[in-house]
Amino acid sequence: MRKTLILARRELAGYFFSPMAYVIGALFLLASGMWFFHAIFRSGHEASLRPLFEAMAYIMVFATPLLTMRLVSEEFRSGTIETLMTAPVTETQVILGKFLGVMGFYLALLAGTGFFLVLIAVYGQPDGGVAVMGYLGMVLLGAAFVSVGLFASTLTPYQLVAAIVSIAILSVFAIMMQLLTIHSPEPWNHLAAQLNTMTYFKDFSRGMFDTRGWIFFGSATALFLFLSVKMLESRRWR
Template identity: 80%
Template sequence: MRKTLLLARREISGFFYSPVAYVIGALFLLASGIWFFHAIFRQGQPATLRPLFEAMAYIMVFATPLLTMRLVSEEFRTGTFETLVTAPVTDTQVIVGKFLGVLFFYMLLLGCTGLYMWLLAIYGRPDPGVAVMGYCGMVLLGAAFLAVGLFTSTLTTHQAVAAILGIAILSVFAILMQLLTLHAPSPWGHLAARLNAMTYFKDFARGMFDTRGVVFFLSSTALFLFLSVKMLESRRWK
């Protein structure tokens, strides 16, 4: 665990040196800020961040692969991966360390939206339970999305390709499945609803705690982290 945390710390410091991370963070906060002041922070609107959470979930389809694209592909490209894995660390420690590092940075960005909650609390009486569940949903959704992005980063040495692949996979689970849920006939529509990340997330945004959502997001995270480890191991099969 010590090495995993060490790798996570290095990854976090890497984010603070990366201009790309700052740009993505700034764009995320800009988009969420515009949404907050446009759709929530207005007279007569209910004091809840639910519309913001729902919008942020869709922003994450594009933002998380941009955050994760360099995690492994950059190491492959610059040769630091060879230096890293010839030290006494396991592939699992490498992947989990990187995942924890990017998850921390993601939660830091998410934490910045706490400012909106504070503003709502000044001018209204938001339900803290709904807000807490919304943030729980954002963390679970973010973890799953980041795991997908980390996996695509292990597939290539090109960051842009990793980002595009990540966005494509997440679009399937967040946008395509949503469309199929609404328009496809049964049983396909039913199956799409089960695979639709947004269905589970919307329950959290409404303030509901649904174990199906927890299981869906955690198992997706575990699956893509497992696949990432296998991708690193695959260099030994070639």
């Protein structure tokens, strides 16, 4: 556990030194801010945070892969993987450390949107339950998205490839499943609805505490972290 935290701290510190992370952070806040002022923060509109959370979830389909693409890829490309994996650390510790590191940065990014919450509280009466559950949903969704991105970056030494692979996986579950739910024939649309990330997220953004969402995001996170560990372990045998 101690080594996991040491690795996580280094990873998190790395984000604060990387210009890329600042650019992504700025773009995320800009996009969600534009949406906030366009769809919510207007006289006559409902003082509801729901549209904001849903927009942020879609932005994350593209933002998290850009944050996670370098995690393992960069270690492979620069060769630091050699010093890292010959230190007495296990693959699980490395993956968990990296995961916690990105989550730290992700939470800092989410905290940035707290500004919108303050604005809306000053000018209206937003639903406190929606705010709490919405942020909780964002954290769970973020954990799942980050672990998908982490997995993609164990596949290749090229950051760009890692980003494209994770955007592809996330788009399938966040966007394509939604279209399939509407357009595919009888039994398949049910299956697509079950696999649609946004179905589960919408419960949170409405202020509902739904265990299905916990299980969906929790198991997706566990699955992709497990695959990342296995992928990293397989390197030794190639």
